[in-house]
Amino acid sequence: MKKTLLTLLIAAMLALFSACSDRAPEPEPSGGRLIVVGFSQVGAESDWRIGNTDSMLEAFSAENGYRLILDDAQNKQEKQITAIRNFINQGVDYIVLAPTTEEGWDTVLQEARAAGIPVILVDRRIDVADESLFTCWVGSDFRREGDTAAAWMEENLPDNLRIVHLQGNIGSSAQIGRSGGLDAALGRQPGWTVVFEAPGDFIQAKGQELVEELFENGTGFDVIYSENDNMAFGAVDALKAAGLRPGKDVAIISFDAGSKALRLVLDGTISLDVECNPMHGPRVRAIIEQLQRGEVPPKYTYVEETFFTSGTLTEETVAQRGY
Ligand code: GYE
Numbered sequence: 530m531k532k533t534l535l536t537l538l539i540a541a542m543l544a545l546f547s548a549c550s551d552r553a554p555e556p557e558p559s560g561g562r563l564i565v566v567g568f569s570q571v572g573a574e575s576d577w578r579i580g581n582t583d584s585m586l587e588a589f590s591a592e593n594g595y596r597l598i599l600d601d602a603q604n605k606q607e608k609q610i611t612a613i614r615n616f617i618n619q620g621v622d623y624i625v626l627a628p629t630t631e632e633g634w635d636t637v638l639q640e641a642r643a644a645g646i647p648v649i650l651v652d653r654r655i656d657v658a659d660e661s662l663f664t665c666w667v668g669s670d671f672r673r674e675g676d677t678a679a680a681w682m683e684e685n686l687p688d689n690l691r692i693v694h695l696q697g698n699i700g701s702s703a704q705i706g707r708s709g710g711l712d713a714a715l716g717r718q719p720g721w722t723v724v725f726e727a728p729g730d731f732i733q734a735k736g737q738e739l740v741e742e743l744f745e746n747g748t749g750f751d752v753i754y755s756e757n758d759n760m761a762f763g764a765v766d767a768l769k770a771a772g773l774r775p776g777k778d779v780a781i782i783s784f785d786a787g788s789k790a791l792r793l794v795l796d797g798t799i800s801l802d803v804e805c806n807p808m809h810g811p812r813v814r815a816i817i818e819q820l821q822r823g824e825v826p827p828k829y830t831y832v833e834e835t836f837f838t839s840g841t842l843t844e845e846t847v848a849q850r851g852y
Contacts, residue, residue, distance in 0.1 A: 563596040564817065567616030568625045571652075572604040574731045575759040576787040580852025581627070581652065581807035588810030595814075604698065604730070606630055610637045617644045623820075624648045625813055626663075630700035631656040638662040649816055651809050653702035660828070664820070667812045667830040671703050674803045675710020677836050678754065678782050681801050682714065686780060689720040690751050693743065695736050695764065696728040697756040703805070704728070707756045707784055724750050729760040736760030740767035752780040758790035758802070765798055776800060786837055788850040794837050795847065804834040807852055 566589050570582055582599070589597035598621065600612035606629045616624050617640055624646050628634065634655045641648050642662060650666040657663070682690070694711060697704035715721050725748055729735035736755060740763065743750065755761040761783040768775045775781055776798040783790055786804040793799040812830065819826045837846070 563591060564594055564623070564821070565596045565598065565619075565621045566623045566625055566817070567598045567600070567612070567619070567621040569600050569602060569609045569612040569616070569627065571609075571627050571629050572601055574604055575733075575757055575785070576789060576852060577757065577759075577785045577805065577807045578731075580787065581809060584808045584810035584851070585625070585813065586810070588814040593814070602629065604629060606633060613637050613641060617641055617646060620644075621646060623817055626650055626655075627652045628655050628701075629653070629698070631702055631705070632700065635659070635662065647820060649813060651813055652807075665816060665826045665828050665830070667809060667816065668702075668832065669805050669834060670831050671706025671805075672709050673706070674784055674805060674834070675707040676713070677710070678707070678784070678801060678803050679710045679714035681836065681838075682752070682754075682782065683718065685800075686752060687720075688718070690718075691722055691724045691749060693740070693748075693750045693753045693764075694723050694726040695739055695753060695755040695760045696726065697760075698730040699728050703731075703784075704756060711754055724748050729755075729763070731757045731759060733759040733763040736763030737767045738763070740764045741770075744771045750779065752782065754782045756784055757805075758783050758785040758787050761790065761793075761799060765793065786850075787852050788847055791837060791842060791847045791850060794839055794842050795844070797839050801836060801838050803836040806832050806834055 568585055571578060573579055586597060589595040602608035602612060609629060613624060614637065624641055626648055628650065631654060635657050638648055638657065639662065647664045650663050652668045654666055696708055725743055727739050729739050736759065753764050755764055761781055764781060765775045768779055773779055780800040783799050783802045784805055786802040790799060790802050794802050816826045
């Protein structure tokens with residue numbers, strides 16, 4: 530009899546143990562349960578993006594009281610829509626969305642609203658008929674970045690310019706703003722011509738391929754306006770392979786200003802790098818903390834940013850970059 534009881538007890542304990550071990554252990558912060566955040570990330574297309582993901586993972590750690598469910602959409606909006614629907618099914622507390630492109634979010638955000646889950650946008654923006662479909666947004670002023678780059682070119686490069694324009698993925702806010710700055714300057718500068726324009730989707734290999742194509746076609750150019758650092762890295766490789774000196778024979782304008790690119794600014798390879806800061810984790814966390822306290826965060830928060838040339842950049846700044 531005693532033996533049967535003991536066997537039963539052991540069996541019950543084993544069953545309990547295996548049921549618990551199915552789930553990841555959830556450390557409880559002092560205040561209670563972890564806040565669950567579903568984060569739909571664009572992908573891993575650039576150094577900027579990787580820095581951004583790391584910043585989010587660090588900010589939303591279990592030690593800080595969060596469980597972050599990260600979904601990498603591999604640059605596909607359909608995958609982001611599926612991820613959001615999964616977050617809704619899982620009943621997360623908050624959805625954080627870094628949108629690929631601006632259009633096409635109305636339906637899925639209505640679903641999130643019906644489920645009562647606040648949606649916070651980070652990095653790029655969206656174009657929805659009803660802005661109450663998202664709680665707030667934090668990111669960069671991409672048009673301002675484009676204007677900064679174009680103004681620098683107007684001041685520092687010759688009046689007659691043959692421009693190669695490597696665009697980010699079409700329809701993303703980063704592309705729209707940075708292309709917009711260049712387009713506005715083209716309207717003011719009769720001596721500027723765009724000899725080549727194509728999307729390289731913020732990807733290094735595509736930037737390289739596009740510039741290689743130019744050499745195959747024999748297109749001449751003076752400046753490459755690359756809408757992010759990784760495409761600029763690809764362009765630099767293609768220029769070098771063709772026997773040209775980037776920064777001397779061809780000026781390179783870039784965006785993001787990650788540490789690897791800033792080293793190229795220091796040595797004169799990149800002429801201008803306009804900063805775009807990806808360290809949004811603590812910013813998004815501060816927003817969620819406000820919401821938890823019942824406060825209303827500002828609808829739009831722009832990050833302060835600057836730009837770098839070899840004249841203004843120091844080794845110290847490069848060493849302090851977190852991305
Ligand atoms: O510039 C680029 C990344 O949306 C600001 O996306 C972001 C851009 C960034 O892939 O490197």
